[in-house]
Amino acid sequence: MDYHRAAACLRLASLALCDSDELQSRLETSYSHLSRVDPQDLPERLHVRFEELVADMRYGGDSIRMALARMNRTDQSHLATRIVSLFGELCRHLPPED
DSSP, X not given: OOHHHHHHHHHHHHHHTTSSXXXXXHHHHHXXXXXXXXXXXXXXXXXXXXXXXXXXXXXXXXXXXXXXXXXXXXXXXXXXXXXXXXXXXXXXXXXXOO
């Protein structure tokens, strides 16, 4: 398990949401960072939350862009909140760096 690697990806995913682009574009960028996370690099209690988040972002679509385009603004906003929340939860589990 490499919590710090996962945290770095989730941090970038969260920061991508702070840009001034349209929310859909920010979520696409955020997803590109989330896709680099190996669920095994997360605390076990976060595996399901992470996998559900990624599945919900894909929304049954072939591409993240198409999936997000089918969502309404409220659903997109909820995804953004879940990304930041997951990052915060992971940070509480991080062991101190050497």
